[in-house]
Amino acid sequence: MNVHEYQAKQIFAKYGVPTPKGIMALSVAEAVTAAETLGGPIWVVKAQIHAGGRGLGGGVKLAKSLEEVEQLANEILGMTLVTHQTGPEGKLVQKLYIEDGADIKDEFYLSVVLDRKREMPIIMASTEGGMEIETVAEESPEKIVVVPVDPAIGFQGFHGRELAFGLGITDKDEQKNIISFAEKLFKLYMENDAEMIEINPLVRTGSGEFLALDGKMGFDNSALKRNPDIARMRDLSEEDPDEVEAAKYGLSYVALDGEIGCMVNGAGLAMGTMDTINHMGGTPANFLDVGGSANAETVAKGFEIILKNPNVKAIFVNIFGGIVRCDRIANGIIEATKITDVNVPVVVRLDGTNAPEAAEILKGANISNLIVASNLGDGAAKAVAAAKGE
Amino acid sequence: MSILVNKDTKVIVQGFTGKEGSFHAEQCIAYGTNIVGGVTPNKGGQEHLGKPVFDTVAQAVKATGATVSMIFVPPAFVGDAVMEAAEAGIELAVIITEGAPVRDMQMAKAHATKHGMKTLGPNCPGIITAEECKIGIMPGMIFKKGNVGLISKSGTLTYEGTNQVVQEGFGITTAVGIGGDPIIGLSYNQLLPMFEADPETECIVMIGEIGGDLEIQAAKLIKEKVTKPVVAFIAGQTAPKGKTMGHAGAIVSGSAGTAAEKMAALKAAGVKVVVSPAEIGKAVAEVLKK
Incomplete structure (x- = not known):
C-alpha cells in the first residue's frame, strides 16, 4: 500500500524526521488559508498523487505570493497529471500539499528498501539528489552509498558513519544531523512495516540541516492489520476500482490491454496462462487469480469484473485444482451465466481435484457459448481462436 | 531416493x-x-x-x-x-x-x-516425495514416482508441470514449492545441488517467475555445477512493470527482475527454456529420451 507525500511527512514528523512545514488542502480556498497559516514568504504548491515525476509533469510549483498560491492551486487542482509513472492516461489531482519553501544548499537522495538478496533492509544514499536512482546506478554507480542494516542489531553508530563519510559530509554538526536523520528513518521503517521509503530530494540547508523535501512510502500489505494508523491512510481513489472490488472477494486482479479475459487459480499459473495466450498469438486482457478459497460466488464476481472490460472477446478459465475444487468452479461458471450476461465464448479447462465431477456439472448445464478444453495448450489455442471469431 | x-x-x-x-x-x-x-x-x-x-x-x-x-x-x-x-x-x-x-x-x-x-516458504505448497511423503497442500494423486526433480515458486505451476511430466510417461522424485514471497527459505541454489547429488533424479524442472534475481543466481550455479539436464519456465513474460502479480515478490522493478532477463541467463547456462508452461512435459520427454 502506498501513501501520499503529505501522509509520509506526517509519519516523518511523528518520528522527528525533519521536513519543511506543510498543510494538505482539498480546495483552492483551503490552499490559500494553508499558505496564510504557514506564513511564507515562499511556498511550494504540490499535487498529491500516488506517482513519481510530479515536478516534471507540472504538478509541483513555486509561489512567491498568496495570489500566486491561489493561481497555482487553481491550475493544479483538478488537472490530470501525466508523469512517467502514471501511464499515458495520467492521474486526476484531488489533493494539494502547500509547503514552506526551503533554503536549499544542495540535494541528496536517501531511501530505505528491502534488499531481497541480503534479506535485510538497506539504506541507500547518493549525492545526486533529484535524479532517478536507477539512472545514477547505471551512469555512476560509485556515487551510491549502500548501508545494510541487520534488523536483529538495529541501527548502530557505524551505520551512520558509513553513510555520512560515504556521502562526503565532513562538517561534524552536519554528520550528526544526517546520522540522526537516518536513524529515525530506519526506526520508522521497521516499526511501521514499510516496504520502501524514498526521499528524493533530501536537501541540505544553508545552516547545515537536512530536510526531507519529498517523501514516498510503501507498506507491506501483509502487516497492515498491526499498523491500523497506516491502514487508515489508504486512499482508494488512487487505486484501480476494479482491483479494489476484486480484492473484496479475495480475487487478485490486474487489468491489461488485450482481448482474452483470464480466470486462473494461483498467481504462477495465471501468469503462465497469459504467457501461453501471448505465445499463441493472442493477447491477455487481465491477470486474475481466484485464490485458494474460490467458490461459486467469487467465480461469478470474477466473470463480472472481466466482462466490464469492453475489449474482452473471449474468456479462458484455466483451473488446476489443488485446494480449489473444480466442481465449485463449475458451479460458479453456471452461477455467473445466470447473474451476468456472458456474451463472449468461454473456454474452460478444469483439471485436478474433482475434475470429473466438474465436467459432469458443465455438461448438464447446457451453456451455449461454452468450449471445453483438455489441457492448458489446448485451452489457450481455443481461446485465441474464439477471440478472433474462428 | x-x-x-x-x-x-x-x-x-x-x-x-x-x-x-x-x-x-x-x-x-x-x-x-x-x-x-x-x-x-x-x-x-x-x-x-x-x-x-x-x-x-x-x-x-x-x-x-x-x-x-x-x-x-x-x-x-x-x-x-x-x-x-x-x-x-x-x-x-x-x-x-x-x-x-x-x-x-x-x-x-x-x-x-x-x-x-x-x-x-512461506506461502508455498510444500514438498512432496512421490508416493512416500507429502508435507503440504498439493493434490497428492497427480505425483507419480519417477526420475524428475521439480523446484517451483508457484503452487499451481508445480501441479501443471508434474501433470505433464506424468502424462509423458515419466514421474517425480521430489517436488519442492519454494514460494513467491520477497523473503523465502530454501531456493534454487540450495535445492539444485541436492537434486544433482540424488542418484534417482535424472532431470530437473525449474519454474520461476518475475521479480528478484534468484533465477539469475541459479543460472550461474547451473553453468558451474549442475550436469543433469534442466528444463525451465519463467512466468510473467507478459506482466506489466511495477505491478505485483499475485505473489508478493512477483514484481518487475525498473528494468530488473524481468522474465526475458531470467530466460536469457538460463539459456546461456545451457538450460532448456520453454516459453509456455504447456511445453514443460514435452521438453522433459525430449531431454530424457536423448
Whole structure:
C-alpha cells in the first residue's frame, strides 16, 4: 500500500524526521488559508498523487505570493497529471500539499528498501539528489552509498558513519544531523512495516540541516492489520476500482490491454496462462487469480469484473485444482451465466481435484457459448481462436 | 531416493488443530506421511486425528523425535512459530501460511539459519516425495514416482508441470514449492545441488517467475555445477512493470527482475527454456529420451 507525500511527512514528523512545514488542502480556498497559516514568504504548491515525476509533469510549483498560491492551486487542482509513472492516461489531482519553501544548499537522495538478496533492509544514499536512482546506478554507480542494516542489531553508530563519510559530509554538526536523520528513518521503517521509503530530494540547508523535501512510502500489505494508523491512510481513489472490488472477494486482479479475459487459480499459473495466450498469438486482457478459497460466488464476481472490460472477446478459465475444487468452479461458471450476461465464448479447462465431477456439472448445464478444453495448450489455442471469431 | 524428505521422515504440524491445519494434516496422513503429532498451545495432552497434541514444539520434538514441522499458524504468528521450531531442534520447517509480514520473515529466517534449521516458504505448497511423503497442500494423486526433480515458486505451476511430466510417461522424485514471497527459505541454489547429488533424479524442472534475481543466481550455479539436464519456465513474460502479480515478490522493478532477463541467463547456462508452461512435459520427454 502506498501513501501520499503529505501522509509520509506526517509519519516523518511523528518520528522527528525533519521536513519543511506543510498543510494538505482539498480546495483552492483551503490552499490559500494553508499558505496564510504557514506564513511564507515562499511556498511550494504540490499535487498529491500516488506517482513519481510530479515536478516534471507540472504538478509541483513555486509561489512567491498568496495570489500566486491561489493561481497555482487553481491550475493544479483538478488537472490530470501525466508523469512517467502514471501511464499515458495520467492521474486526476484531488489533493494539494502547500509547503514552506526551503533554503536549499544542495540535494541528496536517501531511501530505505528491502534488499531481497541480503534479506535485510538497506539504506541507500547518493549525492545526486533529484535524479532517478536507477539512472545514477547505471551512469555512476560509485556515487551510491549502500548501508545494510541487520534488523536483529538495529541501527548502530557505524551505520551512520558509513553513510555520512560515504556521502562526503565532513562538517561534524552536519554528520550528526544526517546520522540522526537516518536513524529515525530506519526506526520508522521497521516499526511501521514499510516496504520502501524514498526521499528524493533530501536537501541540505544553508545552516547545515537536512530536510526531507519529498517523501514516498510503501507498506507491506501483509502487516497492515498491526499498523491500523497506516491502514487508515489508504486512499482508494488512487487505486484501480476494479482491483479494489476484486480484492473484496479475495480475487487478485490486474487489468491489461488485450482481448482474452483470464480466470486462473494461483498467481504462477495465471501468469503462465497469459504467457501461453501471448505465445499463441493472442493477447491477455487481465491477470486474475481466484485464490485458494474460490467458490461459486467469487467465480461469478470474477466473470463480472472481466466482462466490464469492453475489449474482452473471449474468456479462458484455466483451473488446476489443488485446494480449489473444480466442481465449485463449475458451479460458479453456471452461477455467473445466470447473474451476468456472458456474451463472449468461454473456454474452460478444469483439471485436478474433482475434475470429473466438474465436467459432469458443465455438461448438464447446457451453456451455449461454452468450449471445453483438455489441457492448458489446448485451452489457450481455443481461446485465441474464439477471440478472433474462428 | 529423493531429497529432504521420505517415508521415514517424522513430521509434526504447528497449528495442528486449526481448520487448515486439520484438513491438510489429514490429507497428508492419508497420503502416507509419517505425521507423529502436532502443536497447539493449551491443547497439549489431547489427541487429534489419532495423533498426540503438544503445547510447545520442544515438547513435541522430545516426545516424538520429529525433524520436520509443517506450519499452518495464522500469518501474524508465523515468525514466532518458525523461531520456536528452530530452537526446538527441528531440521526443516515447511511454511504453508500465506500473508506473513516480510519483517517477521527476515527475523525468523535469520534465526533459523543461526540454529541450522532449513525453511521452505512461506506461502508455498510444500514438498512432496512421490508416493512416500507429502508435507503440504498439493493434490497428492497427480505425483507419480519417477526420475524428475521439480523446484517451483508457484503452487499451481508445480501441479501443471508434474501433470505433464506424468502424462509423458515419466514421474517425480521430489517436488519442492519454494514460494513467491520477497523473503523465502530454501531456493534454487540450495535445492539444485541436492537434486544433482540424488542418484534417482535424472532431470530437473525449474519454474520461476518475475521479480528478484534468484533465477539469475541459479543460472550461474547451473553453468558451474549442475550436469543433469534442466528444463525451465519463467512466468510473467507478459506482466506489466511495477505491478505485483499475485505473489508478493512477483514484481518487475525498473528494468530488473524481468522474465526475458531470467530466460536469457538460463539459456546461456545451457538450460532448456520453454516459453509456455504447456511445453514443460514435452521438453522433459525430449531431454530424457536423448
